[in-house]
Amino acid sequence: MEAVPVWLRERRTGVGRPAERSRAEVTAAAIALADREGLAAVSMRRVAAELGTGAASLYRYVDSRDDLLDLMSDEVAAGYELPAPEGPWLPGLLEVCRQGRELMLRHGWLPELVLTRSALGPHGTDLLEHTLAVLAGHPADVGRKLETFAVMNTLTAAFALNELNGDSGACRRQGAYLAHAITAGRHPHLAAALTSAPLVPAPRFEDTVSRVLVGLLGQ
Numbered sequence: 001m002e003a004v005p006v007w008l009r010e011r012r013t014g015v016g017r018p019a020e021r022s023r024a025e026v027t028a029a030a031i032a033l034a035d036r037e038g039l040a041a042v043s044m045r046r047v048a049a050e051l052g053t054g055a056a057s058l059y060r061y062v063d064s065r066d067d068l069l070d071l072m073s074d075e076v077a078a079g080y081e082l083p084a085p086e087g088p089w090l091p092g093l094l095e096v097c098r099q100g101r102e103l104m105l106r107h108g109w110l111p112e113l114v115l116t117r118s119a120l121g122p123h124g125t126d127l128l129e130h131t132l133a134v135l136a137g138h139p140a141d142v143g144r145k146l147e148t149f150a151v152m153n154t155l156t157a158a159f160a161l162n163e164l165n166g167d168s169g170a171c172r173r174q175g176a177y178l179a180h181a182i183t184a185g186r187h188p189h190l191a192a193a194l195t196s197a198p199l200v201p202a203p204r205f206e207d208t209v210s211r212v213l214v215g216l217l218g219q
Contacts, residue, residue: 006067022061027071028075029050030072031107033046035107035109038109069119073114073121074121074124076103077123077124080099080100080123080130085133090213093213096134097205100153100160104160111157111164115161144216151212151213155212156209182195
């Protein structure tokens with residue numbers, strides 16, 4: 001049987017007492033739980049507990065945890081506030097990326113979903129439509145424009161994830177190992193890059209995104 005996206009499924013009425021919640025309430029509870037405790041905490045049982053009901057009742061709204069994750073990522077995309085497209089295409093796309101980064105930093109679980117799941121619901125589709133509208137006058141073919149949308153999402157998520165993990169123990173361990181590798185003397189090019197060249201700030205988000213987008217689409 002062909003899978004039907006959660007947004008296109010009717011809510012099950014079931015038997016007995018009528019449903020007391022809505023899909024929007026279930027989604028909001030899952031987002032609140034993930035914001036507070038991380039993505040790993042999101043389960044049918046925990047979300048039901050957030051709502052003060054049993055896990056079985058959630059199956060009136062979603063079939064699985066995967067449905068919950070799809071609903072969560074798409075609902076956050078409702079937070080974009082994008083102006084009507086006008087002017088050059090690059091500033092318009094950078095504004096999409098700026099707002100995406102802010103949303104991902106606000107919801108620290110979101111970059112992982114963007115990088116590991118491909119779920120395009122109502123709000124995500126609106127965002128894709130906006131991106132294509134920004135690029136309406138660009139000569140690139142539609143395939144390149146769709147690729148650009150995917151790259152924007154992936155790059156923004158990667159930057160946000162790096163920011164969120166910037167002070168983690170893993171980063172400190174990596175720094176310690178790089179220092180060891182330089183001292184060992186078996187990586188002269190790496191040593192030169194890290195010790196001989198003057199220190200420069202890490203690439204800024206918008207600078208890097210700009211270079212990637214121009215590389216994909218041209219000036």
